[in-house]
Amino acid sequence: DVKVTQSSRYLVKRTGEKVFLECVQDMDHENMFWYRQDPGLGLRLIYFSYDVKMKEKGDIPEGYSVSREKKERFSLILESASTNQTSMYLCASSFGRASSNYGYTFGSGTRLTVV
């Protein structure tokens, strides 16, 4: 069964901490994505990557960075966590350059609370 695995289901961090959210996929997908999900706002794209070491900003990149050193792993980094980054974070992956054809496979999400 193909999978996108997010390393933590729940995280609690303090304001100002540097936070790493990890995502691994085993489907050899080219594209990987980080979304945050907030009530009433749906899913908003933070960053995505279409190849190793390649990244593009999404709709809300401020306060975040990403790293993709290997094809299967895509990390989201909160440089200095703030309370307004408390949210559900979803990782997804997809196949190929025209991946809209196929849709995404999602991980189970990481619920991050910043206190």
Place this chain on the structure above:
Amino acid sequence: AQSVTQPDIHITVSEGASLELRCNYSYGATPYLFWYVQSPGQGLQLLLKYFSGDTLVQGIKGFEAEFKRSQSSFNLRKPSVHWSDAAEYFCAVGARGNEKLTFGTGTRLTIIP
């Protein structure tokens, strides 16, 4: 740029009743359209997708959706809901040659006995 609207934030349906969730999209050409379901505390699971051909698409769990170009809609339907269908449902739109999907804000479905 593509966009998608789900006009219903929350819908309550009795178990065994029929269901229709609305989705309207905006895109200049033929879009790729998706419905995803999210159970509480989980990620999103693909229910069905449309990108060409027959405008009535069958998905998993007994769901179907119909693409209506004239109305820019892709509504999700189920003839008889089960308590396990209680979840949040997201419509998404994509474009040819584009890696990114744009998601709606979701519709939360509650099932009452």
